[in-house]
């Protein structure tokens with residue numbers, strides 16, 4: 001459940017960085033997930049499709065990199 | 081469609097990482113997903129501090145003894161119950177708030193429903209229903225859960241994580257995130273130690289691997305053992 005909340009934040013954050021959300025599609029989101037941030041990558045991946053449905057990120061793939069530390073960070077995204 | 085990224089290329093191999101030269105534009109974002117909650121929590125902590133209120137978070141698995149520790153604390157504090165207040169987080173019921181209220185301490189229950197943790201926004205809403213006049217310590221008992229509350233600050237100045245001896249001494253090794261975000265580990269239900277296999281040293285060592293130097297206390301809310309150390313830690317301030 002908390003992964004769903006974080007996925008909603010992720011989608012909001014990503015869409016806010018688009019120049020034109022009506023035309024652009026996000027194809028990939030590159031995330032850094034801290035080893036001790038309390039978030040399970042598989043759970044993020046599971047929650048993402050529902051959270052992203054109907055948004056420009058609907059078809060985006062999550063590229064998750066595990067890193068040391070407690071942060072959970074959207075590094076960059078790929079947009080077409 | 082590409083099974084990896086949904087990009088619409090029918091026969092692309094489903095590899096975990098691939099580039100689409102030419103057609104995709106990269107946008108650097110570099111933002112934390114936790115920062116909105118962190119911002120709210122920090123603003124809340126400041127607002128409370130300005131009113132002379134310190135918030136202390138209580139976390140741990142379901143039934144670790146969080147509410148019992150509060151009850152024992154209120155019994156032994158010998159202080160004015162009007163100086164304490166509690167935000168109780170549980171998925172359902174106001175049972176814990178009722179237990180607190182029985183000690184003459186103001187409490188507000190947050191029933192989180194399907195949400196598995198409190199966050200700063202939920203606590204802000206709870207505080208709208210809690211009169212903090214005269215209160216100097218606000219307890220925030222999170223939903224019983226050793227995983228999900230870890231990344232979500234709630235405006236606490238200090239976070240206490242409980243592990244009861246009946247849960248097993250390996251919990252800090254298995255759930256390091258919670259301990260990395262802790263300011264104190266309380267090993268609870270110490271009166272049950274003779275009945276279970278639990279090595280307090282191993283538990284402490286595991287927690288300190290996640291958070292070097294973490295203070296570790298051992299208490300029984302039932303017998304009162306260790307509560308003097310607990311009250312001393314509490315009085316020590318942030």
Ligand SMILES: Nc1nc2c(ncn2[C@@H]2O[C@H](COP(=O)(O)OP(=O)(O)OP(=O)(O)O)[C@@H](O)[C@H]2O)c(=O)[nH]1
Pocket residue numbers: 140141142143144145146147148149170176223224225268269270271272299300301302303
């Ligand atoms: N023997 C013994 N039992 C305890 C102690 N502390 C708590 N308990 C018992 O453990 C059970 C759970 O205690 P609670 O205080 O409700 O635990 P909690 O962490 O608040 O539980 P949730 O809010 O539901 O997550 C109750 O049956 C308590 O009586 C203790 O120090 N010794």
Ligand SMILES: [Mg+2]
Pocket residue numbers: 146147148176221
């Ligand atoms: Mg409780």
Ligand SMILES: [Zn+2]
Pocket residue numbers: 001002003196197228
């Ligand atoms: Zn959760």
Ligand SMILES: [Zn+2]
Pocket residue numbers: 082084085086087088089092098
């Ligand atoms: Zn592709």
Ligand SMILES: [Zn+2]
Pocket residue numbers: 201205
């Ligand atoms: Zn609100």
